[in-house]
Amino acid sequence: MGLIIYLDGRFVDEDEARVSVFDHGLLYGDGVFEGIRAYEGRIFRLQAHIERFFESAKSIMLDIGMPPQEVAEVVLETLRRNGLRDAYIRLVATRGRGDLGLDPRKCPKPTVFCITAQIQLYPESLYEQGLDVVTAATQRNTVNTVNARIKSLNYLNSVLAKIEANLAGVPEAIFLSSEGYVTECTGDNVFIVKKGRVITPPSYLGLLEGVTRNAVLELAAKLGYPAVEAVFTRHDLYIADECFLTGTAAEMIPVVKVDGRPIGDGKPGPVTRVLLQEFRKLAVVDGPEIFPAKGETVAAAPRSLEARKGRLKK
Numbered sequence: 001m002g003l004i005i006y007l008d009g010r011f012v013d014e015d016e017a018r019v020s021v022f023d024h025g026l027l028y029g030d031g032v033f034e035g036i037r038a039y040e041g042r043i044f045r046l047q048a049h050i051e052r053f054f055e056s057a058k059s060i061m062l063d064i065g066m067p068p069q070e071v072a073e074v075v076l077e078t079l080r081r082n083g084l085r086d087a088y089i090r091l092v093a094t095r096g097r098g099d100l101g102l103d104p105r106k107c108p109k110p111t112v113f114c115i116t117a118q119i120q121l122y123p124e125s126l127y128e129q130g131l132d133v134v135t136a137a138t139q140r141n142t143v144n145t146v147n148a149r150i151k152s153l154n155y156l157n158s159v160l161a162k163i164e165a166n167l168a169g170v171p172e173a174i175f176l177s178s179e180g181y182v183t184e185c186t187g188d189n190v191f192i193v194k195k196g197r198v199i200t201p202p203s204y205l206g207l208l209e210g211v212t213r214n215a216v217l218e219l220a221a222k223l224g225y226p227a228v229e230a231v232f233t234r235h236d237l238y239i240a241d242e243c244f245l246t247g248t249a250a251e252m253i254p255v256v257k258v259d260g261r262p263i264g265d266g267k268p269g270p271v272t273r274v275l276l277q278e279f280r281k282l283a284v285v286d287g288p289e290i291f292p293a294k295g296e297t298v299a300a301a302p303r304s305l306e307a308r309k310g311r312l313k314k
């Protein structure tokens with residue numbers, strides 16, 4: 001038996017977890033998703049992911065058909081059914097099945113699924129050595145096209161930049177906005193450190209407001225580093241003392257070269273190292289427990305699963 005997948009109110013084996021070829025998530029990338037991480041029996045910032053999931057859905061006028069609390073329970077229960085304490089979780093809501101036209105009104109019911117599996121984006125050695133990255137010729141979507149704050153199923157903008165990274169022989173590419181400001185990477189947020197200040201671009205430029213990004217901003221401030229959202233250019237990247245990326249899958253990873261320019265002395269910097277260490281400590285204690293001890297409630301999902309058994313059928 002393979003993985004147990006949540007799909008539209010049922011838990012099914014991965015071989016049975018199928019969606020229609022008429023699903024607009026597939027036909028048009030019409031839908032939203034979240035990538036979430038569980039560490040040592042806790043789901044990191046589940047509440048923040050669920051909130052962003054519903055905000056993305058609201059922006060594209062997609063009714064997920066369940067309240068946030070129930071979606072949080074779906075995530076927890078999928079992990080439980082797979083016996084997973086450490087996992088990468090993919091939560092998806094598509095517009096659902098429609099006809100071959102793109103009108104969302106033809107899709108009466110969303111498709112909602114949750115996959116819990118494993119992921120290791122980069123080997124541990126790269127967290128020690130840091131990454132080489134390039135800036136992409138492909139620009140980030142402007143805010144009045146598909147705002148990158150919407151975590152939509154339409155990732156072609158990122159895929160195009162990823163192809164550029166692949167062709168350049170590096171693992172990631174940094175998008176600039178149409179005005180030339182640094183925004184984010186294909187699947188991560190970007191930070192620089194300059195004269196002790198920890199800086200990341202503001203989300204109004206059109207970038208995903210990463211859950212990891214926000215956690216690292218909070219962590220930096222707590223550790224006494226001035227942590228700010230500020231607009232900066234490629235030049236600022238090249239002359240930064242340090243650079244790193246954040247994301248649910250990558251966690252926090254140093255960058256040591258951008259477009260062939262070494263960052264700082266070409267090695268992961270001291271602030272990056274401290275933040276990475278502290279982030280790893282935070283990740284294992286933050287968030288609701290997947291298997292709470294008897295009698296305890298789950299912070300992100302206070303209503304008991306027993307009460308919902310009727311809705312979450314196997």
Ligand SMILES: Cc1ncc(COP(=O)(O)O)c(C=O)c1O
Pocket residue numbers: 035158184185186187188189207208209210211212213246247248249
């Ligand atoms: C385009 C993009 N930017 C940034 C991020 C990082 O966001 P988070 O830390 O919430 O995973 C992701 C990953 O989900 C992403 O796909």
